[in-house]
Amino acid sequence: MxxxxxxxxxKNRNSEGRFETFTATNxxxxxxxxxxxxxxxxxxxxxxxxxxxxxxxxxxxxxxxCGMFIKGRAHGPQKGGAxxxxxxxxxxxxxxxxVEPFRAKAFPVIKDLIIDRxxxxxxxxxxxxxxxxxxxxxxxxxxxxxxxxxxxAFSAAACIGCGACVAACKNASASLFVxxxxxQLALLPQGQQERKERxxxxxxxxxxxxxxxxxxxxxxxxxxxxEISVSNIARMNxxxxxxxxx
Numbered sequence: 001m002x003x004x005x006x007x008x009x010x011k012n013r014n015s016e017g018r019f020e021t022f023t024a025t026n027x028x029x030x031x032x033x034x035x036x037x038x039x040x041x042x043x044x045x046x047x048x049x050x051x052x053x054x055x056x057x058x059x060x061x062x063x064x065x066c067g068m069f070i071k072g073r074a075h076g077p078q079k080g081g082a083x084x085x086x087x088x089x090x091x092x093x094x095x096x097x098x099v100e101p102f103r104a105k106a107f108p109v110i111k112d113l114i115i116d117r118x119x120x121x122x123x124x125x126x127x128x129x130x131x132x133x134x135x136x137x138x139x140x141x142x143x144x145x146x147x148x149x150x151x152x153a154f155s156a157a158a159c160i161g162c163g164a165c166v167a168a169c170k171n172a173s174a175s176l177f178v179x180x181x182x183x184q185l186a187l188l189p190q191g192q193q194e195r196k197e198r199x200x201x202x203x204x205x206x207x208x209x210x211x212x213x214x215x216x217x218x219x220x221x222x223x224x225x226x227e228i229s230v231s232n233i234a235r236m237n238x239x240x241x242x243x244x245x246x
Contacts, residue, residue, distance in 0.1 A: 161226060195243075
C-alpha cells in the first residue's frame with residue numbers, strides 16, 4: 001500500500017507551522033498508523049532529513065499520548081480506539097491522509113504533532129485524588145461496593161486523558177475528561193470525604209487553564225477512544241451544584 005501524507009510541521013510553539021507532503025510506500029495493511037509513521041521517519045533519516053515528531057509510549061491504547069487528527073478525526077476514522085490502534089487497512093491504497101496535532105488554546109504545540117497536555121496534569125493535581133488512608137490492596141478490596149456502581153466507576157476510570165474530547169469540541173471544552181475523573185471518585189466510598197472540595201477545585205483549575213464551556217454537542221463522546229459517556233458530565237454538574245449549595 002502507498003499513501004500521500006500531508007503532515008503538520010512546526011518547529012516549536014513560537015514558530016509558524018505548515019503542512020508538508022510526504023510519501024509512505026510499501027506499507028502493509030497490518031501496520032499501525034504509528035508504525036507507518038516510523039517507516040516514513042526511517043526514510044527521512046536515511047535522506048538526512050528531520051523526522052516527523054510525534055508522541056507515543058505504550059502503543060496499546062492505554063497511555064493516551066498518541067493523540068493527533070487523522071483525516072479530520074481525533075485518532076482517525078476508527079471508532080473506539082487510539083491512533084496507535086488504527087491500522088492501515090482502515091484506509092484505501094493511494095489515500096491522501098492529512099495528519100495534524102490536536103487544536104486547543106490549552107494544548108499548545110511543542111513540535112510537529114506533539115502537544116503540551118500538562119493542563120490535564122494540573123487539573124488532576126487540583127483534586128483528582130483521595131488523601132484518605134485506604135490501606136493495602138486486600139483492605140481496599142474488602143470495602144463492599146455494588147457491582148453496578150463498581151462498573152460505572154470503572155467505565156469512568158477508563159479515561160486515558162488523551163485530549164480527543166477537547167480537540168473534538170468546538171469550544172475546546174475539557175468537561176468530559178474532568179467529569180470522568182470526578183465521577184470515578186464520586187462513585188466510590190474512598191472518594192466521599194473530599195467530594196465537594198474535589199469538584200470545585202478541578203472545575204476551577206479547568207477554567208484557569210483556558211478550556212471552553214460544554215455546549216452538549218456530544219462530539220466528545222463520539223471521538224473518545226474509550227467511549228466515555230457524556231452522562232458523566234451531568235453527574236459532574238450535579239456534584240458541583242451540591243457543593244455550591246453546601
